[in-house]
Structure formats: structure tokens, C-alpha cells
Amino acid sequence: xxxxxxxxxxxxxxxxxxxxxxxxxxxxxxxxxxxxxxxxxxxxxxxxxxxxxxxxxxxxxxxxxxxxxxxxxxxxxxxxxxxxxxxxxxxxxxxxxxxxxxxxxxxxxxxxxxxxxxxxxxxxxxxxxxxxxxxxxxxxxxxxxxxxxxxxxxxxxxxxxxxxxxxxxxxxxxxxxxxxxxxxxxxxxxxxxxxxxxxxxxxxxxxxxxxxxxxxxxxxxxxxxxxxxxxxxxxxxxxxxxxxxxxxxxxxxxxxxxxxxxxxxxxxxxxxxxxx
Amino acid sequence: xxxxxxxxxxxxxxxxxxxxxxxxxxxxxxxxxxxxxxxxxxxxxxxxxxxxxxxxxxxxxxxxxxxxxxxxxxxxxxxxxxxxxxxxxxxxxxxxxxxxxxxxxxxxxxxxxxxxxxxxxxxxxxxxxxxxxxxxxxxxxxxxxxxxxxxxxxxxxxxxxxxxxxxxxxxxxxxxxxxxxxxxxxxxxxxxxxxxxxxxxxxxxxxxxxxxxxxxxxxxxxxxxxxxxxxxxxxxxxxxxxxxxxxxxxxxxxxxxxxxxxxxxxxxxxxxxxxxxxxxxxxxxxxxxxxxxxxxxxxxxxxxxxxxxxxxxxxxxxxxxxxxxxxxxxxxxxxxxxxxxxxxxxxxxxxxxxxxxxxxxxxxxxxxxxxxxxxxxxxxxxxxxxxxxxxxxxxxxxxxxxxxxxxxxxxxxxxxxxxxxxxxxxxxxxxxx
Numbered sequence: 001x002x003x004x005x006x007x008x009x010x011x012x013x014x015x016x017x018x019x020x021x022x023x024x025x026x027x028x029x030x031x032x033x034x035x036x037x038x039x040x041x042x043x044x045x046x047x048x049x050x051x052x053x054x055x056x057x058x059x060x061x062x063x064x065x066x067x068x069x070x071x072x073x074x075x076x077x078x079x080x081x082x083x084x085x086x087x088x089x090x091x092x093x094x095x096x097x098x099x100x101x102x103x104x105x106x107x108x109x110x111x112x113x114x115x116x117x118x119x120x121x122x123x124x125x126x127x128x129x130x131x132x133x134x135x136x137x138x139x140x141x142x143x144x145x146x147x148x149x150x151x152x153x154x155x156x157x158x159x160x161x162x163x164x165x166x167x168x169x170x171x172x173x174x175x176x177x178x179x180x181x182x183x184x185x186x187x188x189x190x191x192x193x194x195x196x197x198x199x200x201x202x203x204x205x206x207x208x209x210x211x212x213x214x215x216x217x218x219x220x221x222x223x224x225x226x227x228x229x230x231x232x233x234x235x236x237x238x239x240x241x242x243x244x245x246x247x248x249x250x251x252x253x254x255x256x257x258x259x260x261x262x263x264x265x266x267x268x269x270x271x272x273x274x275x276x
Numbered sequence: 277x278x279x280x281x282x283x284x285x286x287x288x289x290x291x292x293x294x295x296x297x298x299x300x301x302x303x304x305x306x307x308x309x310x311x312x313x314x315x316x317x318x319x320x321x322x323x324x325x326x327x328x329x330x331x332x333x334x335x336x337x338x339x340x341x342x343x344x345x346x347x348x349x350x351x352x353x354x355x356x357x358x359x360x361x362x363x364x365x366x367x368x369x370x371x372x373x374x375x376x377x378x379x380x381x382x383x384x385x386x387x388x389x390x391x392x393x394x395x396x397x398x399x400x401x402x403x404x405x406x407x408x409x410x411x412x413x414x415x416x417x418x419x420x421x422x423x424x425x426x427x428x429x430x431x432x433x434x435x436x437x438x439x440x441x442x443x444x445x446x447x448x449x450x451x452x453x454x455x456x457x458x459x460x461x462x463x464x465x466x467x468x469x470x471x472x473x474x475x476x477x478x479x480x481x482x483x484x485x486x487x488x489x490x491x492x493x494x495x496x497x498x499x500x501x502x503x504x505x506x507x508x509x510x511x512x513x514x515x516x517x518x519x520x521x522x523x524x525x526x527x528x529x530x531x532x533x534x535x536x537x538x539x540x541x542x543x544x545x546x547x548x549x550x551x552x553x554x555x556x557x558x559x560x561x562x563x564x565x566x567x568x569x570x571x572x573x574x575x576x577x578x579x580x581x582x583x584x585x586x587x588x589x590x591x592x593x594x595x596x597x598x599x600x601x602x603x604x605x606x607x608x609x610x611x612x613x614x615x616x617x618x619x620x621x622x623x624x625x626x627x628x629x630x631x632x633x634x635x636x637x638x639x640x641x642x643x644x645x646x647x648x649x650x651x652x653x654x655x656x657x658x659x660x661x662x663x664x665x666x667x668x669x670x671x672x673x674x675x676x677x678x679x680x681x682x683x684x685x686x687x688x689x690x691x692x693x694x695x696x697x698x699x700x701x702x703x704x705x706x707x708x709x
Contacts, residue, residue, distance in 0.1 A: 137352075138353055235336075
């Protein structure tokens with residue numbers, strides 16, 4: 001029998017959900033508001049900010065001073081490249097863990113996840129030296145590899161969760177019909193896991209797009225993505241809030257729009273396998 | 277046929293050498309107004325030399341971390357770095373920077389203000405050329421000072437400042453008598469309190485590198501600061517740095533502000549400041565002990581050792597820190613916008629003398645001596661810092677303890693005791709004690 005929910009409870013839940021939503025979204029909304037103000041107005045009290053003149057001045061300055069499209073292109077290549085490379089490595093890994101588990105599988109998964117707890121700065125120097133030796137400092141390929149490695153535990157975990165939902169008998173049937181391992185992965189497993197792979201890709205593109213430690217430390221002028229573009233507008237001496245806000249809006253807009261259109265897949269991806 | 281071949285070869289060689297000589301320089305810099313202006317004028321450098329420039333602009337702390345990583349690993353990501361007076365002597369001593377001892381005669385090294393040249397040298401050799409220099413001074417509201425029935429001397433004492441701050445405070449109208457840095461960070465609140473402590477006779481270390489936070493001088497400094505700020509400072513001053521105070525001053529909420537001389541152009545700019553026509557300037561205060569509380573700093577351009585483009589990098593530094601560049605900025609954006617505090621001749625220029633803060637900036641810079649910054653002798657060079665590699669880490673922690681005291685989370689005595697212990701521990705671990 002369906003549980004009845006009172007109108008009062010529904011109203012309270014709706015108000016609570018909207019309140020939480022507004023609180024979470026407020027910083028982004030305020031950044032958008034400040035981006036349309038002059039530097040002088042951006043530092044005023046909130047009421048004065050809202051009632052002051054709206055202008056595109058900061059966007060014009062940012063557009064004139066920085067090469068937005070160069071940073072944008074770098075972000076797209078780095079985020080997509082690292083995610084696709086990660087999926088390529090993670091699919092076989094997740095397959096073996098989900099369908100050919102060993103007594104150590106759980107331990108390996110936990111160990112992979114534990115690497116995410118390592119403070120990044122702890123390995124900055126070794127990785128920096130490696131990049132110098134390999135000649136890939138300030139290169140997009142270098143960042144693609146590093147971000148792939150950083151996000152790999154999450155990709156493997158997410159794909160592993162999906163693959164476990166797929167009945168092993170289907171793969172077994174494919175094998176009995178003579179499918180090779182490659183064919184099994186490519187033509188049987190992957191098509192069935194497309195929704196899971198899609199949400200994994202979406203989430204990791206967002207993570208890679210927003211990554212700001214390695215992208216700032218391993219780049220200079222050539223491979224710098226949008227995180228470096230934002231960082232260039234912060235200043236210790238002088239007013240910069242309006243321009244920084246404009247740069248931030250320009251940097252987050254593409255990923256915000258992508259997230260908006262794919263929110264259904266994202267929520268599904270994040271909650272898949274959470275409730276049994 | 278043979279002749280044609282020779283001509284072609286000569287022409288190809290000539291063209292190739294032309295292309296090879298045109299380098300692309302990668303320059304790391306901070307997002308300060310003067311630096312941004314320089315980026316906009318880079319075409320002039322390219323037109324004169326053929327070299328092009330790629331800029332990497334970062335926030336000060338990120339830049340410090342980024343260039344330090346690169347120079348210590350000999351990464352070679354940058355051909356020119358924007359660094360300050362703290363890093364230059366340390367990096368110069370380590371051999372990480374190219375000495376700037378062979379700049380061309382036309383550059384006129386002798387014109388660099390002696391205080392700047394001294395702070396950017398190690399063992400008498402210049403390792404970075406100052407792009408702009410600054411000290412600190414008092415910026416005050418002339419109307420509020422008048423309303424308080426007081427008159428600002430050119431060189432006031434701390435007791436005058438504290439009295440004026442309390443007189444100018446008007447809580448009902450949201451006016452704070454004085455705005456000072458309290459934010460944690462060695463370059464933020466740490467820089468201010470260190471410079472202030474010098475005028476109270478305090479110092480970071482004695483001649484044996486023992487911490488001195490257990491002395492009466494440090495207790496006097498911190499208690500004076502906290503009492504004055506509690507009576508006349510803005511709410512939440514423990515988290516205010518340069519930008520927060522700039523914002524407050526420009527909105528007319530500060531009677532006085534003691535901070536970088538470079539702020540003078542911001543607070544007198546009518547486009548952003550509501551009090552642009554009511555600002556006066558004075559030297560940073562003293563306490564009658566012969567040392568004022570102003571600091572000395574320069575943002576300077578240096579070449580990391582190992583760059584493949586040393587000649588082009590030197591050409592750029594000569595261009596950006598020359599008198600010619602100052603004249604270029606003056607012609608395009610006016611004399612108020614030229615990079616200050618680097619060259620003596622700027623302050624002899626009739627056009628620049630009309631700028632209201634020019635004289636006080638120069639006087640402040642000239643009164644700062646990094647080699648004799650404390651009343652009692654100290655083993656370090658530097659005014660708002662001690663030029664040793666360990667200082668940044670130690671001072672960041674110390675300033676966090678001080679900020680906690682400003683916020684009322686602990687007493688001044690507790691903060692000083694913790695600062696004393698952590699500084700001595702760190703200095704012992706580093707082998708100084």
C-alpha cells in the first residue's frame with residue numbers, strides 16, 4: 001500500500017529542499033551578479049551592489065586581456081582526454097574485478113581509493129622532476145596523463161559498481177557462443193553499460209575541468225587551462241572582485257551548462273547501486 | 277648556377293639566423309596594476325627587439341609556490357620571474373639566478389634607488405631589477421582629522437596615531453579610526469606587525485638566532501596593536517588584509533590606513549574611491565626609538581639560471597625597468613600611473629613632482645633600511661621579514677597565532693608564548709641554534 005504523505009509534510013520538504021538548493025547555489029549566483037558590476041560597486045554592501053549599475057565592463061576587460069579560447073581549448077582537451085583515457089584503462093580493470101573477483105579484489109579497490117587521500121603537494125616534486133625528465137612540462141599530454149591517474153580510482157569504482165549489476169550469465173553465454181575477450185568487452189559488456197559509462201564520463205569530465213592543483217603547477221603559458229585563467233585575476237594589491245567574477249563565470253559556464261543538461265544521468269550515476 | 281646556389285645559401289642562412297634570434301619569452305608575474313599595464317605595452321618591446329612574450333599571471337602566493345618549484349628543480353618553465361626582496365638574496369646566494377652585472381651602459385644601473393638595489397642584491401651583485409618599489413606610509417582622511425580637531429604631523433608617533441584613531445572613530449556612522457592588516461600570512465598581517473614591532477624596539481631573533489617573542493618589546497607591540505584596534509578598528513580586523521582595508525578606506529569607513537605606498541594611487545583615484553579628494557599622507561609612525569614602522573618591498577624581474585634565452589631575457593628586463601619604459605607609460609597613461617619607487621630620476625622629474633603622494637613615497641622608501649631594521653642588533657637582513665629560507669614558513673605560523681589573539685581566541689601572552697616555542701623549535705630543526 002502506498003504511503004500517504006500529508007500536505008504539510010510535503011510543503012516542509014519542498015521548503016527545505018529549496019532552502020538547501022538556494023544556499024548551495026548562492027555563491028555562484030553572487031559571482032554572476034558581481035561579474036556585471038564595476039570594481040568600485042563590487043565591494044559595496046550587498047544592497048548597494050544589487051541597486052548599482054549593471055555593466056559588461058569586466059567581461060570586456062577580461063576578453064581583451066586574456067586569450068579565453070586558448071585556455072578553453074586546453075580545458076576541453078585535458079578534461080576529455082584524461083577521462084577517455086581513464087575509461088579505456090578502467091573498463092578492463094573493472095571487468096576483471098566485477099566478473100573474475102579474487103580474495104584481494106576488495107582490498108585492491110580500497111587501496112586504489114585510498115590514494116585519493118594522499119595530499120597532492122606531497123608528490124609535487126617527484127612528479128615535477130619526472131615531467132622535466134620526460135620533457136612534458138607545460139604540455140597537454142602531461143596533464144592528460146596526470147589527471148587520468150588522479151581520477152582513475154573513481155572511474156574504476158564507478159564502472160565496477162555498474163558492471164556488478166550486469167548478470168554474469170550474459171557474458172558467459174557470449175563466451176559459449178565463441179566470443180573472444182575483446183568481443184565480449186566491446187560488443188556485449190560495453191553496450192549494456194553505456195548509461196553507466198556515460199555518467200562516469202560526465203562526472204570525471206567535471207572533476208578534470210575543475211582540477212586546480214596540478215593544472216596550475218604543471219603548466220606555464222602553453223597548456224594552461226581555465227583554472228589558470230581564473231587564477232590570473234586574483235590580486236594581493238588592488239580591487240579585482242568584478243574581473244575575477246567575470247573570469248570565473250566564463251570558466252564555469254561551459255561545464256555548468258553541460259551539467260544542467262545531463263543532470264539526470266549524473267544523479268543516476270552518483271546514486272547507482274547506493275540503495276539495494 | 278653555382279653563383280645562384282651560393283646566393284640562396286647565404287639568404288637562407290641570413291633568414292634562419294633572423295628567426296633564431298627572435299625568441300619567445302615566458303614570464304611569470306603577479307596580477308598587480310603595474311604588471312598588467314606592462315603586459316599591455318609589450319608590443320613596444322616586440323617592435324624594438326623582435327622577441328615576443330608569453331605571460332603567466334598568477335596570484336602572489338600561487339606564483340611564489342610555482343616559481344619556487346620551478347627554480348629549485350631547474351624546470352626551465354620560465355625565462356623571467358617576478359620575485360620580491362625576500363626571495364632575491366636567498367636565490368642569488370644559491371646560484372639560482374643570473375647575475376645582472378652586465379646590463380648595458382644606457383640602462384643606467386646607478387639610477388636605481390640604493391635601497392632597492394641593496395635589497396635585490398647578494399654580496400654586492402644585483403640579481404633582480406626592480407620593476408616597482410614600495411614602502412608603507414599613513415593614508416588618512418583630512419576631513420575626519422580636521423573634525424577630530426587634530427593635525428597630522430609629517431612624521432607622527434604611535435601615541436599620536438592611537439589618540440587620533442580613537443578620536444576619529446564614529447561607530448554610529450560606521451567610521452573606524454584606523455584600519456590595519458590583521459590577516460594571517462607572513463606577507464599580510466605578519467609583514468605589518470613585524471614592521472611595527474621594529475619601531476617598538478622588538479626583533480625576531482637576537483644575534484644567536486634565539487627567538488625574541490618573550491621580550492617586553494614584543495608584548496608592548498602586540499598589546500598596543502590589539503588595544504588600539506579593539507577601540508578604533510573595524511569589526512573582524514583579524515581577517516583583514518590589504519584588499520579588505522583598501523575596500524573599507526575607499527568606501528569612507530577608515531580614518532587612517534597604514535599600508536603599502538602603492539595604495540596611494542588607488543585611494544586617490546576618483547573612479548573607485550569615494551574619498552579621493554580627502555586623503556593626506558604621512559610617514560609611518562615611530563615610537564621615539566629611532567626606527568620607523570615602514571617596510572621596504574620591490575617587485576622585481578629576475579632570470580632563472582639555466583634559461584636558454586638569457587640574452588633576450590636581459591633585453592626584456594632592460595626594457596621593462598628602464599627610464600624609457602617610465603616615459604612610455606607616462607605618455608600613454610599619465611605620470612600617476614608610472615611604476616613608482618624604483619628609480620631616483622623619477623623623483624627628480626618635474627612632471628612627477630606634482631603627484632600628491634610622490635614625495636611621501638620617496639621619503640618612506642628612503643627612510644627604510646633593510647640592513648639596520650631593528651633598534652637592537654639582529655643577525656638578519658630585511659624589515660618586514662628575515663631573509664632566510666625558513667622565515668616564510670615560521671612567520672606564517674606565528675602570524676596565525678597573532679591573528680587568533682586579534683580575534684579574541686587566545687590572549688596576547690598565549691600567542692607570544694606559542695610564537696616563541698614554535699620559532700625556536702623550527703630554528704633548532706633548521707640548524708641555526
